[in-house]
Amino acid sequence: MIDQTELIKYFLLESEDYINTLIEGLEDLENKSFSQETLEALYRATHTLKGSASIVKFNKIATLAHKLEDLFEAIINKEIQQDISILNIVRRIVNSIISLINEVSQYNEERTELDSNLVNLIDEIIRKKVILQMEKEAQETYAALPVINSVRVDLSIIDNILDILGEIIVQKNIINDREKELKSLVEEILKSGKKLFSEIISFSDRYWLSPLTDKSKVLDTFFTDFSDLEFDKYDEYHIFTRKIAEITNDINEGLNELISFSENLSSNFKNLGKEIISLKDNLLSIRMLPIGRLLNKISEAIKDTANNLGKHINIEIKGGDIKIDKPVFDLLYEPLIHILRNAIDHGIETPEQRLAFGKSEKGNIKLHVKKEGKYVVISITDDGKGIDIEKVKERAINKGLLNKEQIHYMSNEEILSYIFVPGFSTSEDVDFQSGRGMGLNIVKTAITKLKGTIEVFSEIQKQTTFTIKIPQSLSITNLLIFKSSDLEFAVPINYIEEILTIEDFPDVKNERLINHKNRFIPIKIFSELYFSSNGKPLEKGYIIIFNFSGIRKALLVDDILGQEEAAIYSLGKFLEGLNQYLGYVLSAKGTPRFVIDPIKIFEEEFIFTLPITLTFESTSYTGRVLVVDDSISVRKSLQTLLEAKNLKVYTAKDGLEALNILEDKNVDIIITDLEMPVMHGYELINRLRKDIRFKDLPIIVLTSRGTKKHQEKAIDLGADGFLVKPFDEKTITELLNNFNIIKNQIF
Amino acid sequence: MSEEIREEKHFCVFGIGEREFLIPKESVIQILDVTKIFPIPGSPDYIVGALPVRGKIVPAIDLAKVYNIERINYSENKLLVLDVEGEKIGILSDITPFFVSFDKEIMVDDYLDPKKLYEELKIKQPSSNKKNETLS
Numbered sequence: 083m084i085d086q087t088e089l090i091k092y093f094l095l096e097s098e099d100y101i102n103t104l105i106e107g108l109e110d111l112e113n114k115s116f117s118q119e120t121l122e123a124l125y126r127a128t129h130t131l132k133g134s135a136s137i138v139k140f141n142k143i144a145t146l147a148h149k150l151e152d153l154f155e156a157i158i159n160k161e162i163q164q165d166i167s168i169l170n171i172v173r174r175i176v177n178s179i180i181s182l183i184n185e186v187s188q189y190n191e192e193r194t195e196l197d198s199n200l201v202n203l204i205d206e207i208i209r210k211k212v213i214l215q216m217e218k219e220a221q222e223t224y225a226a227l228p229v230i231n232s233v234r235v236d237l238s239i240i241d242n243i244l245d246i247l248g249e250i251i252v253q254k255n256i257i258n259d260r261e262k263e264l265k266s267l268v269e270e271i272l273k274s275g276k277k278l279f280s281e282i283i284s285f286s287d288r289y290w291l292s293p294l295t296d297k298s299k300v301l302d303t304f305f306t307d308f309s310d311l312e313f314d315k316y317d318e319y320h321i322f323t324r325k326i327a328e329i330t331n332d333i334n335e336g337l338n339e340l341i342s343f344s345e346n347l348s349s350n351f352k353n354l355g356k357e358i359i360s361l362k363d364n365l366l367s368i369r370m371l372p373i374g375r376l377l378n379k380i381s382e383a384i385k386d387t388a389n390n391l392g393k394h395i396n397i398e399i400k401g402g403d404i405k406i407d408k409p410v411f412d413l414l415y416e417p418l419i420h421i422l423r424n425a426i427d428h429g430i431e432t433p434e435q436r437l438a439f440g441k442s443e444k445g446n447i448k449l450h451v452k453k454e455g456k457y458v459v460i461s462i463t464d465d466g467k468g469i470d471i472e473k474v475k476e477r478a479i480n481k482g483l484l485n486k487e488q489i490h491y492m493s494n495e496e497i498l499s500y501i502f503v504p505g506f507s508t509s510e511d512v513d514f515q516s517g518r519g520m521g522l523n524i525v526k527t528a529i530t531k532l533k534g535t536i537e538v539f540s541e542i543q544k545q546t547t548f549t550i551k552i553p554q555s556l557s558i559t560n561l562l563i564f565k566s567s568d569l570e571f572a573v574p575i576n577y578i579e580e581i582l583t584i585e586d587f588p589d590v591k592n593e594r595l596i597n598h599k600n601r602f603i604p605i606k607i608f609s610e611l612y613f614s615s616n617g618k619p620l621e622k623g624y625i626i627i628f629n630f631s632g633i634r635k636a637l638l639v640d641d642i643l644g645q646e647e648a649a650i651y652s653l654g655k656f657l658e659g660l661n662q663y664l665g666y667v668l669s670a671k672g673t674p675r676f677v678i679d680p681i682k683i684f685e686e687e688f689i690f691t692l693p694i695t696l697t698f699e700s701t702s703y704t705g706r707v708l709v710v711d712d713s714i715s716v717r718k719s720l721q722t723l724l725e726a727k728n729l730k731v732y733t734a735k736d737g738l739e740a741l742n743i744l745e746d747k748n749v750d751i752i753i754t755d756l757e758m759p760v761m762h763g764y765e766l767i768n769r770l771r772k773d774i775r776f777k778d779l780p781i782i783v784l785t786s787r788g789t790k791k792h793q794e795k796a797i798d799l800g801a802d803g804f805l806v807k808p809f810d811e812k813t814i815t816e817l818l819n820n821f822n823i824i825k826n827q828i829f
Numbered sequence: 830m831s832e833e834i835r836e837e838k839h840f841c842v843f844g845i846g847e848r849e850f851l852i853p854k855e856s857v858i859q860i861l862d863v864t865k866i867f868p869i870p871g872s873p874d875y876i877v878g879a880l881p882v883r884g885k886i887v888p889a890i891d892l893a894k895v896y897n898i899e900r901i902n903y904s905e906n907k908l909l910v911l912d913v914e915g916e917k918i919g920i921l922s923d924i925t926p927f928f929v930s931f932d933k934e935i936m937v938d939d940y941l942d943p944k945k946l947y948e949e950l951k952i953k954q955p956s957s958n959k960k961n962e963t964l965s
Contacts, residue, residue: 569868612870656918657888659952660871672881674867714847733847733899743899 116164255670286323374402401451429466499632584623605636737761771800843922859910
């Protein structure tokens, strides 16, 4: 069961709000008028205060709040005169509540007995519908509320801090990588140093032993001052090796210091890392609320629903002290209440039916919460009718979702998962026998938004269990990092069930289906989806099995790099049309990894590449010309001239560039200069004519070299036309007409 | 792409191939050296990729693809980071961008309106006739 003191803390926080609303509202009534709006606000505040108090079992506060609620209701309905004199009574009650709250804050319990005179008075007022007064004069001031040691902070502030922290973590990861580099650098230096050292030692040792020859003269005056008998004979080599050995020793010492330094640094970094992680955890825990608060609230609402339907239920809550992120908390309310309402509506039978089936009169609903790593698993079990799988099959077939053969191969849980499909069951055809598909699609959508999964298990006539698995926190996601075509991607781990290697499924590329654990799982190949290429054969590869609320799909990727926790950033408005991505994360090195939305990939009509529609220009060219000239003015003037004739113009400033353009652009004709740097025109013509692809491509030479020699050489090599600069529009147009490049000049 | 300029007087000039474009100076917030651009698979070809800038990514747009301009060389690639209503987008430039001032009465050719550019090049959500598609 949820920790009581924790709950009391929340109750105190909440009650402060309600009391303030009450006080402000009462002042408004007194100073302004009895507006319906204010009265309703007061009524709501007392109502919620009553609810909150009864959750923590502060019955006296609840009773007073209840009385007050009744009183306000009567005033709203004008059963009681809307007169300021009533406010004295109200103030008395509020003050009694405040003093009880003060007791709760001090002793965790209500100590003073209820003022029965006060309670009776209110009852009297409500019954008789007249304002009565207490004998004693009413107090004018309100008692002070307990001081609560907490502040309320806007969630966005915490989110901001978390964003900054995300940055810090990225930086920390970069430092970690750098540190590894440093380490390997130090190790390398150390290794070389040691090698140097041992080389020198062995060298000097060897040299030491070898006899001196006359040839090697000692030059150091220190040694030459002594006669041969006075001092051991040393020559320059000896001295040199000595010195080297000494220096090496110094270096060695330095290296040892460097090592201990880098080791210290590593441990400093490690500590810093730990601190950052604990900072992150602490920050995240600020936003965390015990799920019990939510479950209590929901079960109160559900008990009302059950009572209205004449059904009796017990609700058992376990694991209420498990904490979840505030946004998750808020978004869980709707789907949970939906499932529970369904359980009451369609699951739990009436007491008579239950007794007839040999069940206990009261229906049992279990709300069990447990933690699985970074996830919270909520299971909601009722011991009602259960879901009739045959009915589910029937309906799935009727709706055209499945065919008879498919059903054969499917497990029960897989078939059951079809109740989440939109429109599977609508409010018009709620079938009390078949179960409850109603609106479960909404539930699933909500859970999916929370990056969670929902599964259903059921035993007919016995029980139904919905299992919801959601991440504890939304801000940091566990991701699987994989690689495809040398790019890194990430995918949230929560849908991933298993990872297999491709070796066990050699035919996967042809069959597009794997048979794993007696399930046929359709597979998609990531590189085909994202790069529309299936060129290179896959030798290595991994199959990621996703489980989307019971439906399994597989994805083949090139390589898996590991698992990481990261904050997913949004792609921003400019790129948000790429909705196959949930966002991106940055690797330790700062490389962006786009986070794949696995649900989008497996959408049936998923088309990855977008149709590109550009409104900038018309593409209705009559032909494409490549202009090759080293003079920019020639290129420009030709380009303007030709573009005016509705031709697409490519330009290159030498032969080599022209060849490069021809590699990926289709061209109908080339106009080329002869003299150009890098590759001249003759060479270009020569190369083009030797290439089978371009041997018939028309080439016009445009040159300032108008001699016959030049012309003949060009024609010999395979040029189709020859123009001498300066050119004029008419000749160019005529020439292009000859090659049918400028077509239909009619318009 | 010519437009009458009224308020703006200072421009940033950048080039693609042999063309030069002007963009209001105020919208340019950063000019970066392009070291490595990370492709975004699935994006239209005018988005060459993304460049990480201070822990966030900036999409890099190649206007050569938009206006069909031939590239001469890639030697001096710079990325102009623009701020369009709080969003950062990057435009590749083949030259090192520089700033100029004009009399505000002068008509400027090849003037780009950042907002218009942004709206035109922004990736639109693929229209899907099946909303709330589930797995099947």
